Amino acid sequence: MDQQLTEMPLLSKLYLNAAATAAKQRLLRTTPVAALPARAVEVRGVQADLAKLTAFQHLMGKPARDVLPSGYIHALAFPVAMSVMVQDDFPLPLLGMVHLDNAVEHLAPVRFTDVLSIRAWARELKGHRSGTQVQLVAEVRSDDGLSLLWRGVSTYLAKGIYLPGLDKPGKGPAPGDRAIFAPPQPTARWQLGVDTGRAYAAVSGDFNPIHLSVLSARALGLRRSIAHGMYAAARVLADIGSPKPDHFSWNISFESPIFLPAQVSLHIADTFADDGGWQGSEFTAWNAHSARVHFRGSVVAGAAVPRTTVGQPIPVTGAEPGAAPLR
Amino acid sequence: MNATTTPASGVRKAVVVGGNRIPFARAGGAYAHSSNQDMLTAALDGLVARFGLQDETIGEVAAGAVLKHSRDFNLTREAVLGSALSATTPAYDLQQACATGMEAVIGLSNKIKLGQLDSAIAGGVDSASDAPIAVSEGLRAILLDLNRAKTTVDKVRILARIRPKDLSPDAPSTGEPRTGLSMGEHQALTTAQWKISRLAQDELALASHKNLAAAYDRHFFDDLITPYRGLSRDSNLRADSTMEKLSTLKPVFGRNLGEAATMTAGNSTPLTDGASTVLLASEDWAAAHELPMLANVVDGEAGAVDFVHGKDGLLMAPAFAVPRLLARNGLTLADIDYFEIHEAFAGTVLSTLAAWEDEDFGKTRLGLDGAFGSVDRDKLNVNGSSLAAGHPFAATGGRLVATLAKMLHERGHVDGRPARGLISVCAAGGQGVVALLEAR
Known part of the structure; x- marks a missing residue:
């Protein structure tokens, strides 16, 4: 049972919607049910806006090609995923939700002229030691729905929200290994100005207040504004280089927010096949001053290998509630 | 040969x-x-x-x-x-x-x-x-749009886009565009990779100052330099520099390497x-025209390395280009009488020499049977180089070619054949250009 949207929802409206829902729930003191809506949301006839795409590509500091960067496709699909999260029966509040990780399989190049169909649904509602986590799956297909081009799984955490009936994992693999991180010599450095969040909001449409200004971030309980996780992901992908093989996979786990302004050090290590061809890259980013890890991840040619080094493996494929039958 | x-x-x-x-x-x-x-x-x-x-x-x-x-x-x-x-x-x-x-x-x-x-x-x-110094990207885009605007209303609308942050200027940086790291930070990686000691770098820097000062003292540069704006010698030259003075300088690049941080203002070139x-x-x-002929420009070779994620050092392209140049001319390092290896940093020169002496590098990276070879230090930068003279980026090549040509001409013949000189210059973007000269 899919919900078909006739056009791409506006993120600004979705955020307002989310704020209204949050206020309503506070007023009515409704206790959400620990279940996810079974329906997916789908938008057809989606096409990239060339001016926005160019601005996105230039913000990442790389030449603007006609092929969409993987991070841009995430931005394109994000309003659809958000539409899932603002549904009345979605059990977690959208505002203040934290991005934990992302795993993407980019199966084929997508050109800005391609007409796309984007479908998103939620799965894996689970307890987390500091709240409740949920996965949002977004699939981008050719408009006829026949070929899958891009598939992303984003894991979000609603901090401090505990739903009845969900187990709260004990103090498992706490992030205690942060203290023993010995930073390697960086292979790159980012100087992120205080306007980094606003700049990414302008090209991605993601005007989440936690990214825009100190004041709007404080209103949501943060001491300063923070960089978008997807800015970091898109930029590290750009740094790793393109074009990559037509089929590649990447993942990123966010370990601590990047409070703006910031100086971020990165270490990117490539692996090559015997014939010299690129096989993959691993990356780690940390605060240049405090050496606190901000994020880690990898990019590999072809389909993803589940990661086990940091946190738990992130399944990229497999059956899930509400999964779309292959059409 | x-x-x-x-x-x-x-x-x-x-x-x-x-x-x-x-x-x-x-x-x-x-x-x-x-x-x-x-x-x-x-x-x-x-x-x-x-x-x-x-x-x-x-x-x-x-x-x-x-x-x-x-x-x-x-x-x-x-x-x-x-x-x-x-x-x-x-x-x-x-x-x-x-x-x-x-x-x-x-x-x-x-x-x-x-x-x-x-x-x-x-x-x-x-x-x-x-x-x-350029105007910011934001202001530049606005000014260009303004230039294209046809009506006053459009112009006012475009001008209204200017924000305070657009007014801050955009100055050039020494950072590599693809990494955001300065050249010094890149070299710090390479210096640590080849385990080049602080002592070795300071010694090379000292030799550069001593050699350049000695060359001035014996009037070597009299017909290579014209005074300008009150200067008759390179202002970076410290003829009285000592190992003691150099050893007191604090590392400026690769400081998070701890013990391995060895690059100071003394063993790096200044702006x-x-x-x-x-x-x-x-x-x-x-x-x-009845003019002298100091040397022949025999051959040249350019090279580049994949430095972006640290596969090779940013300034290591000459380590690959020189072996190709010499092989094409049927020569080895032992056949060269003078080496002019641009001292971007002391660590650059020493990392290049270390790579050439490394058997594994010779085999796996240069495709040779073993190490490429050694450079006789008595033949290296004998009249000083960039650590002492300074390095106005595009001007360094001309300094090296004129200096080496004169040295070769003065040397004349070695073992009955014209003296040979090699120039090696590294460059931003992981590039390098090297050349072979021969005395006349």
Whole structure:
């Protein structure tokens, strides 16, 4: 049972919607049910806006090609995923939700002229030691729905929200290994100005207040504004280089927010096949001053290998509630 | 290998007649208010005076600058028009980062060898003091849109887009565009990778100062330099430097390497202003003008490495280009009498030498049977190099070619064959240009 949207929802409206829902729930003191809506949301006839795409590509500091960067496709699909999260029966509040990780399989190049169909649904509602986590799956297909081009799984955490009936994992693999991180010599450095969040909001449409200004971030309980996780992901992908093989996979786990302004050090290590061809890259980013890890991840040619080094493996494929039958 | 390297049939020789540069000045010093065009013209004037080129039409003048104002789109031609050369001398700008001067020499020499030119002047200039500062990207986009706007309403609407942050200027940085790391931080990685000690780097820096000072003292540079703006020696030169003084300096690059942080302001080149020129010619042209012939430009080679994620060091391209150049000419390191390896950092020179002495590097990276070979330190940068003289990016190639040509000419023959010299210059973007010269 899919919900078909006739056009791409506006993120600004979705955020307002989310704020209204949050206020309503506070007023009515409704206790959400620990279940996810079974329906997916789908938008057809989606096409990239060339001016926005160019601005996105230039913000990442790389030449603007006609092929969409993987991070841009995430931005394109994000309003659809958000539409899932603002549904009345979605059990977690959208505002203040934290991005934990992302795993993407980019199966084929997508050109800005391609007409796309984007479908998103939620799965894996689970307890987390500091709240409740949920996965949002977004699939981008050719408009006829026949070929899958891009598939992303984003894991979000609603901090401090505990739903009845969900187990709260004990103090498992706490992030205690942060203290023993010995930073390697960086292979790159980012100087992120205080306007980094606003700049990414302008090209991605993601005007989440936690990214825009100190004041709007404080209103949501943060001491300063923070960089978008997807800015970091898109930029590290750009740094790793393109074009990559037509089929590649990447993942990123966010370990601590990047409070703006910031100086971020990165270490990117490539692996090559015997014939010299690129096989993959691993990356780690940390605060240049405090050496606190901000994020880690990898990019590999072809389909993803589940990661086990940091946190738990992130399944990229497999059956899930509400999964779309292959059409 | 005693055979001289002879050009292929149909290709004639290109000779270095001589050179002229102005003393190099630390940024913000004697040339703080001198533009690239000022300095390139001064270097050109000195060359014209030295070789009597007034009103002479030179085949072509090629020079460039790394830090360049957009108004200087025709920098070299403008310098020619402002010089005593004939106004009928064509000129062009080129740019290959710190290898600009080397590429100018090699390209022009090749044209002479092919008979397209009889004479040429190669040069380079850079000012870190008078660096271009651009308006911010935001303001630039607004101003360009404003220029395209047709109506007053449109113009007002476009002007209203200006925000305070758009008004902050955009200055050039020494950071590599793809990594955001400065050249020094990149070299710190390489220096640590090849385990180059602080002591070895300081020794190389000291030798550079001592050798350059000694060369000035015996008047070696008298016919290579024309004083400018009150300077008659490179202002970075510290003839009285000692290991004690160098050892007190704190590391400035790779500081998070802890014990392995070895790169200081003493064993790294400072930002520098300056210009250099080299007069190149066919043998016939030089003879007809009764000018000296110091050396032949035998061959040149460019190289580049994949440095972006640290596969190779940013400044290690010459470690690959030199073996190719020497192999093509049937030579080994043992056949070279003088090495001019540009001292971007002491660590750059020492990492390159270490790579050449490394058996694994020779086998796996250079495809040789073992290590490429060793450089006899008594033949290395014998009249000082960039650590002492300074390094105005595009001007370094001209300094090296003129200096080496004179050294080779003074040396004359070794074992019955002309003395040979090798120049190696690393450049931003993971590039390098190297060249082989031979005494006349």
